[in-house]
Amino acid sequence: MGETRERVTRADVAKLAGVSETIVSYVINNNRYVAKEKRQRVEEAVRLLNYRPNNVARALKGKRSNQIIFIADHITNEYFSSIVSEMDRYAYDAGYLISLCSNRNTPEFISQVISRQFDGIIVSSASFPTEYVEQFSQAGIPVVVFRRWRHQRAVERVAYLGTGLYTGAREAVRHLINRGCRNVVYIDRISAKGHVSPPDDMRFSGFVDEMEANGFAVGPESVVCGCRSQEEVTEEVKRRLRTGSRVDGIFGRNDMLACIAMTAAGQIGIQVPEQLRVIGFDDSSISRLITPGLSTVGMKKEKIAKAAIDMLTQMIAGSQPENQDFETVLIERESTAVPAGF
Amino acid sequence: MGETRERVTRADVAKLAGVSETIVSYVINNNRYVAKEKRQRVEEAVRLLNYRPNNVARALKGKRSNQIIFIADHITNEYFSSIVSEMDRYAYDAGYLISLCSNRNTPEFISQVISRQFDGIIVSSASFPTEYVEQFSQAGIPVVVFRRWRHQRAVERVAYLGTGLYTGAREAVRHLINRGCRNVVYIDRISAKGHVSPPDDMRFSGFVDEMEANGFAVGPESVVCGCRSQEEVTEEVKRRLRTGSRVDGIFGRNDMLACIAMTAAGQIGIQVPEQLRVIGFDDSSISRLITPGLSTVGMKKEKIAKAAIDMLTQMIAGSQPENQDFETVLIERESTAVPAGF
DNA sequence: TTGAAATGTACACTCGTATGTACTGTTTAT
DNA sequence: ATAAACAGTACATACGAGTGTACATTTCAA
Numbered sequence: 027m028g029e030t031r032e033r034v035t036r037a038d039v040a041k042l043a044g045v046s047e048t049i050v051s052y053v054i055n056n057n058r059y060v061a062k063e064k065r066q067r068v069e070e071a072v073r074l075l076n077y078r079p080n081n082v083a084r085a086l087k088g089k090r091s092n093q094i095i096f097i098a099d100h101i102t103n104e105y106f107s108s109i110v111s112e113m114d115r116y117a118y119d120a121g122y123l124i125s126l127c128s129n130r131n132t133p134e135f136i137s138q139v140i141s142r143q144f145d146g147i148i149v150s151s152a153s154f155p156t157e158y159v160e161q162f163s164q165a166g167i168p169v170v171v172f173r174r175w176r177h178q179r180a181v182e183r184v185a186y187l188g189t190g191l192y193t194g195a196r197e198a199v200r201h202l203i204n205r206g207c208r209n210v211v212y213i214d215r216i217s218a219k220g221h222v223s224p225p226d227d228m229r230f231s232g233f234v235d236e237m238e239a240n241g242f243a244v245g246p247e248s249v250v251c252g253c254r255s256q257e258e259v260t261e262e263v264k265r266r267l268r269t270g271s272r273v274d275g276i277f278g279r280n281d282m283l284a285c286i287a288m289t290a291a292g293q294i295g296i297q298v299p300e301q302l303r304v305i306g307f308d309d310s311s312i313s314r315l316i317t318p319g320l321s322t323v324g325m326k327k328e329k330i331a332k333a334a335i336d337m338l339t340q341m342i343a344g345s346q347p348e349n350q351d352f353e354t355v356l357i358e359r360e361s362t363a364v365p366a367g368f
Numbered sequence: 369m370g371e372t373r374e375r376v377t378r379a380d381v382a383k384l385a386g387v388s389e390t391i392v393s394y395v396i397n398n399n400r401y402v403a404k405e406k407r408q409r410v411e412e413a414v415r416l417l418n419y420r421p422n423n424v425a426r427a428l429k430g431k432r433s434n435q436i437i438f439i440a441d442h443i444t445n446e447y448f449s450s451i452v453s454e455m456d457r458y459a460y461d462a463g464y465l466i467s468l469c470s471n472r473n474t475p476e477f478i479s480q481v482i483s484r485q486f487d488g489i490i491v492s493s494a495s496f497p498t499e500y501v502e503q504f505s506q507a508g509i510p511v512v513v514f515r516r517w518r519h520q521r522a523v524e525r526v527a528y529l530g531t532g533l534y535t536g537a538r539e540a541v542r543h544l545i546n547r548g549c550r551n552v553v554y555i556d557r558i559s560a561k562g563h564v565s566p567p568d569d570m571r572f573s574g575f576v577d578e579m580e581a582n583g584f585a586v587g588p589e590s591v592v593c594g595c596r597s598q599e600e601v602t603e604e605v606k607r608r609l610r611t612g613s614r615v616d617g618i619f620g621r622n623d624m625l626a627c628i629a630m631t632a633a634g635q636i637g638i639q640v641p642e643q644l645r646v647i648g649f650d651d652s653s654i655s656r657l658i659t660p661g662l663s664t665v666g667m668k669k670e671k672i673a674k675a676a677i678d679m680l681t682q683m684i685a686g687s688q689p690e691n692q693d694f695e696t697v698l699i700e701r702e703s704t705a706v707p708a709g710f
Numbered sequence: 711t712t713g714a715a716a717t718g719t720a721c722a723c724t725c726g727t728a729t730g731t732a733c734t735g736t737t738t739a740t
Numbered sequence: 741a742t743a744a745a746c747a748g749t750a751c752a753t754a755c756g757a758g759t760g761t762a763c764a765t766t767t768c769a770a
């Protein structure tokens with residue numbers, strides 16, 4: 027007891043059951059005729075020895091590892107963990123285990139992933155180079171990329187899944203405009219390095235496009251960016267809301283930023299939603315816990331997760347699935363409500 | 369282009385470089401004398417063919433998969449995702465990739481994990497049976513269990529890491545008492561099935577023990593449990609806070625619950641912290657975003673993650689590390705502040 | 711009765727890599 | 741000069757499983 031037991035292999039089972047290793051294999055995989063009596067002896071031996079076929083050996087022989095890897099930018103994030111959690115459910119039922127890795131964006135990282143012989147890869151990272159995706163594809167590994175598929179050129183074993191970042195952002199901005207906002211400000215992410223969202227950031231593009239489609243110009247005055255901490259965001263928002271400002275709507279890149287903005291407004295006596303309407307993105311739990319309730323844009327996480335796994339398993343099975351784009355859901359709460367008598 | 373390329377193997381490299389496969393192996397692993405000139409030829413061939421040693425074959429031969437699995441109860445949770453994220457960092461640098469799986473708690477699940485030949489397992493699940501942990505140990509796989517190690521019997525290849533749930537809960541309750549609370553209520557988790565935290569729940573035990581250590585009795589009136597939704601919690605909290613109630617402190621099992629309680633209080637006109645003090649657990653982002661700021665108990669996530677990986681790598685290397693218990697950090701914000709002139 | 715079909719078993723090879731061991735040729739110490 | 745140490749290479753085997761193929765035995769139809 028407590029000692030490392032030698033690994034139990036097929037050979038041990040065969041010996042105990044008094045049959046050949048081949049028979050054991052057939053019983054385990056249930057894919058050949060085996061005499062009933064021998065089958066029972068094998069099953070008995072498997073139970074007695076607590077034998078479990080080694081998945082690594084199977085992977086080597088069968089070219090299938092039954093593992094999927096999910097590569098994301100920032101896995102610390104309610105949205106991602108929900109997605110992962112859901113994927114885990116579906117994947118496990120399909121016989122897969124999920125590995126998780128934040129994007130390292132180096133050739134060594136790509137080699138690591140390829141050499142580990144994953145059956146499939148799911149990438150959710152705005153900054154993940156298409157070049158790497160194609161390397162996966164060429165290595166024979168199917169990839170599902172969380173990205174809008176329009177304008178993506180078709181590559182074998184690569185499927186695109188749009189999660190609605192762009193259209194969701196437009197929906198949010200449209201909602202603010204419909205609620206009467208004329209001077210909407212976008213709050214960009216916090217980055218320790220003070221970076222600004224790249225122009226291919228879907229939420230930002232959605233903001234810009236919807237603003238312009240409604241005849242509003244977007245300039246530096248309508249974007250808060252480059253902040254390196256919650257405090258900086260708070261200060262910057264307050265600065266823009268000072269008396270005389272015409273800002274009447276705020277769209278936060280995520281719910282956290284929207285909350286910070288909303289709180290900042292409260293601190294200088296600006297009423298939400300009466301004087302300022304705020305909307306976030308992600309439908310994270312904070313949006314329903316804060317007061318006033320934060321309007322936000324939700325993504326269909328369960329469906330997205332299921333679709334990702336489905337698309338991947340299809341590709342693993344050899345067929346090429348259709349790309350998919352998902353709709354978002356606008357969730358209206360108090361922060362954008364029309365005040366009574368408005 | 370786009371076609372599945374045959375997998376590049378050592379044999380291909382050997383052929384192109386005009387050497388034996390053995391030499392290729394020696395160059396790759398850099399563990400034998402190889403003539404400089406041949407070494408260069410091999411390196412050249414590796415580059416040309418874009419060869420990457422197959423990790424599955426290596427795992428089979430070398431008994432090391434360079435993969436770790438993290439088994440948790442609910443991976444949808446800011447605390448867990450932070451831990452995972454940090455572990456990913458440390459593990460990757462140590463050459464490991466992390467798999468993630470929510471606890472299934474069935475023998476089949478255990479078999480799945482064992483058969484996949486992980487080098488190590490990290491378990492963070494209150495409901496994970498010790499029996500299973502011992503099965504891992506017997507299969508020769510080191511396990512780090514997020515659990516207080518007192519009263520745990522020593523098992524080879526099993527190390528315990530206390531994250532401070534128990535002491536942290538006591539600290540939170542003590543803080544409320546120090547702030548003058550005499551009637552503290554504990555808010556238990558929301559469960560779709562209306563379940564109640566089992567008696568071995570660390571936070572609940574901490575609450576009970578600290579209350580009793582201070583001479584306060586714990587009864588049904590001091591515990592809100594069995595709620596199946598945010599709304600139920602809100603209603604129940606309001607019910608207990610109605611005029612005439614003596615409740616003056618609330619300890620939420622996590623920050624979300626504490627927020628719900630705090631909001632509920634606000635809805636019936638009870639001032640926090642003047643009339644009611646509230647503290648949560650987890651130091652999740654919501655605690656700094658809500659108004660008033662929520663006092664909470666933080667865990668040393670980075671240290672915990674690093675320690676988990678360290679302990680695991682030590683065990684993988686064959687030595688038995690010391691168990692560790694981590695302290696929590698009390699984070700005081702407005703929700704338990706002493707009002708001016710108190 | 712005879713041959714074909716169905717049933718049942720096992721050898722031998724394969725997946726891609728690591729390495730113990732043996733072997734050859736060269737250098738160094740005695 | 742001779743042995744010992746070293747440099748450099750390659751064969752053969754092992755890791756744990758899956759399966760093509762060949763072979764043996766039984767069942768069944770004609």
